[in-house]
Amino acid sequence: MRRLLVLLMMTLAVAVIGAACGGEKKLEKVSVALDWFPWSNHSGLFIAKEKGYYRDEGLDVDIYTPSDPSAVLQTVGAGRDQFGISYQTEVLLARQQEVPVISIAALVQHPLDSVMTLKSSGIERPSQLKGKKVGYPGIGYDEPLLDTMLRKDGLSLKDVELVNVGYDLVPALIGKKVDAVVGAYWVHESISAENQGYPVNMMRMEQWGVPDFYELVLVTSDKLNKDNPKLVERFVRATVRGYVDAVADPQKAIDVLARAHPEVDQSIERPGVRLLAPLWTEGVPTFGWQTRERWVGFADWMKDNGLLKPGLDAGAAFTNRYVEAAK
Numbered sequence: 001m002r003r004l005l006v007l008l009m010m011t012l013a014v015a016v017i018g019a020a021c022g023g024e025k026k027l028e029k030v031s032v033a034l035d036w037f038p039w040s041n042h043s044g045l046f047i048a049k050e051k052g053y054y055r056d057e058g059l060d061v062d063i064y065t066p067s068d069p070s071a072v073l074q075t076v077g078a079g080r081d082q083f084g085i086s087y088q089t090e091v092l093l094a095r096q097q098e099v100p101v102i103s104i105a106a107l108v109q110h111p112l113d114s115v116m117t118l119k120s121s122g123i124e125r126p127s128q129l130k131g132k133k134v135g136y137p138g139i140g141y142d143e144p145l146l147d148t149m150l151r152k153d154g155l156s157l158k159d160v161e162l163v164n165v166g167y168d169l170v171p172a173l174i175g176k177k178v179d180a181v182v183g184a185y186w187v188h189e190s191i192s193a194e195n196q197g198y199p200v201n202m203m204r205m206e207q208w209g210v211p212d213f214y215e216l217v218l219v220t221s222d223k224l225n226k227d228n229p230k231l232v233e234r235f236v237r238a239t240v241r242g243y244v245d246a247v248a249d250p251q252k253a254i255d256v257l258a259r260a261h262p263e264v265d266q267s268i269e270r271p272g273v274r275l276l277a278p279l280w281t282e283g284v285p286t287f288g289w290q291t292r293e294r295w296v297g298f299a300d301w302m303k304d305n306g307l308l309k310p311g312l313d314a315g316a317a318f319t320n321r322y323v324e325a326a327k
Contacts, residue, residue, distance in 0.1 A: 026058075027055065027058055027059060027060035028059055031061070031063075032063045032064070032081065033066045033076065033083070033085070034063065034084075036065070039188065039264065039268075040187075040250075040253070040254060040272050040273040041108065041187075041216060041276060043257045044244075044253070044280075045061075046063065046256050046257050046260045046261075047242035047246055047253060049061055049242075050256050053238035053239075053242055057235065057238045059235060072086050072219075076219055078221075079223060083219065084218075085107065085218060085219070086217060087215060087217065088103070088295070089298075091217060092312065095316075101219045102221070102318060103217040103218065103317060104225070104236055104288075104319060105217065105287070106218075106284075107215070107243075107288075108214065108215045108279040109279050109281070109283060110204075110212060111204065111206055111212070111213055111215050112188075112216075112279075113145065113183055113184070113205055113215065114184055114190075114203055114204050114205060115129075115180055115184075115202070115205075116173060116190060116193070116202055117179065118200055118201075120198075121179060121180075123180060125203065126150045126203060126208055127150075129159070129160050130155055133178040133179050134160045134161065134162055134181065135165035135172040135182070136182045136183055137167050137183045138166060139183065142183050145205060146162075146182045148305075149208040149209055152209030163177070163178050165181070169181040169184045170189050170192050173193065174196060187279075188268060195267055213294060214294065218239070218288070229321075236288070236322035236325070239288075240326040246277065247280050250276075253273060254273055286326070288326070289320060290318045290320055295315060298314075
């Protein structure tokens, strides 16, 4: 009887262990290539990872900054990364060059790029830039963006002197090498300058004639969108959960970001996220929402300024199917 009891107990133990092993959820590995070093605008991703939202969807997500962030659309389009963060402008340019990528969510609903001047300069509007030096990072589309803002206020690009300062926008401005800079994020570089004792004026692009656009978007490849939409849906659903949490408590979002990346400058990110958080969902039914009007309208502006050739279908550059499913 005792031997029978021992045998039954052993059989039960084996069965329990087997069931546990068999029932363990195997996670599917995917990668997300960031557009820049980790900062507050990425916090929803890190919340989804820390809180297990990706794991709930059966995903093991690697969030990383590539050695060349400018190549994100190429690595995503080629399938080396399943997902990435890029810019609406870059997505349209890439699709024109037949890079097979598609936007699956908007991270922010408005431009973050701006024109920034020192408060001490007294320059508060584009018309006051006449005869001034304007620093820019050497990106081709910064010139028509600035030209549009100037024309809205009675000037044009020929009325200013453009100076390529690379990405050292803040040092160039506070060092007075230039009178203004274009391409600075009004939720980030402005705070960096002010933390160094240099209060600034910001001119937001959509307030000076530039069509409203999505600064940052989440992308995947056309192939993954077509061949494995369930994977994309699971990833977007978990990501939306992360950003919903970030919207509800932006400062806790920075706590999560700092745990994942202790090197982040919280003296910039904490005040910055107060400016940024409303832009995650402003004027839309849910985080990530995109409109055809926004994509087509900005593409038309790009065509008018020689950045895009006629014929590109801007409406095919995005989809709301996954954000809609996540609701």
